[in-house]
Amino acid sequence: MKKAVAFTALAGVAALALSACGAAPEEEPAGGETSASVTSDVLSCMVSDAGGFDDKSFNQLGFEGLQAAAATLGSEYKQVESASESDYQANIESLVSEGCDTIVTVGFALSAATVESALANPDLSYVLIDDAADNDFDGAIDAPNIKPLLYDTAQAAFLAGYLAAGYSEAGKVGTFGGQPYPTVTIFMDGFKQGVEYYNSEKGTAVEVVGWDGTDGSFTGGFDANETAKTTAKNIIDQGVDVILPVGGPIYQSAIAAIEDSGREIALVGVDADFFETDPTTQDIVLTSILKGIDVSTEEAVTAAGEGSFDPTPYVGTLENGGVDLGPLHNFEDKVDPALVEEVAALKDAIIAGDVEVKSYLAE
Secondary structure (H helix, E strand, O other), X not given: OOOOEEXXXXXXXXXXXXXXXXXXXXXXXXXXXXXXXXXXXXXXXXXXXXXXXXXXXXXXXXXXXXXXXXHHHOOOEEEEOOOOXXXXXXXXXXXXXXOOOEEEEEOHHHHHHHHHHHHHOOOOEEEEEOOOOOOOOOOOOOOOOEEEEEEOHHHHHHHHHHHHHHHOOOOEEEEEEOOOOHHHHHHHHHHHHHHHHHHHHHOOOOEEEOEOOOOEOEOOOOOOOHHHHHHHHHHHOOOOOEEEEEOOOHHHHHHHHHHHHOOOOEEEEXXXXXXXXXXXXXXXXXXXXXXXXXHHHHHHHHHHHOOOOOOOOEEEOOOOOOEEEOOOHHHOOOOOHHHHHHHHHHHHHHHHOOOOOOOOOOO
């Protein structure tokens, strides 16, 4: 079992910009000290999901938030990387035994294990990224010492769908996901709504391949493998010229399918700004649907470390900057400036409540 426990202390179009994301986690100094002197004995910790901390996506962003919080607190931190779902509970409990004061778990797949640990350790603070910690679906957090960090990415995906529809010359855009969890389909829902809004505004009929609002194309997991590549190929073969893969590393399989197609197909990234986190995407990434996981994680962990832990769920929106649409980067010269202005105005309209974006987090 990969259980690496370590001690470790938008340019572009202004209307579409959000702070760029950093590089993959690097080796930390021995002893776990941050670049600043350790002045606090608070210990903040994190467990990744199976994607690992170098997934160039939400695990990486969460880890960067943990690092930033530790620097603010002047403390050490620890992280444990999971290789599979069977690692989650053991990895969380290993951090409990190490004396962690705050434990951050990354991803909805860790929800059940997080709740179990939180109930057994009521004096510890837990931060759960991308899940409401409501496994009995009664509308309440299952443990009072868990703070959920949630992101209404449908809002940013709506913008991406509108942009993709306006950019597409084929009149077809596609999307597929890892598994049909709400945190995956929320991207696909928003993307589809954005395309439909473009059609209603322009009198066009741009088609969304891979998601009809209820059913769609899924790989069955979140690994970059032949199944993911085949899923992407099946969508590409239907004539799309923009594709949105939702599910961590599966975008890498989409890139392989794009290369095999021999056609110019634009990629839409998720969670992080792919242009910044993965240079191999720079020639094909149109934009990225961003989650401010790094910032919200930093704030939650810092508050816990300073003794002001608040379990009230955080929901990232366009209005509070928790979600956004990334820069166009190399596509700035390929996108009609008028379309860019429309997307900027659409963002303002969503924030003002003049355009409704439906999602399970909308309320």
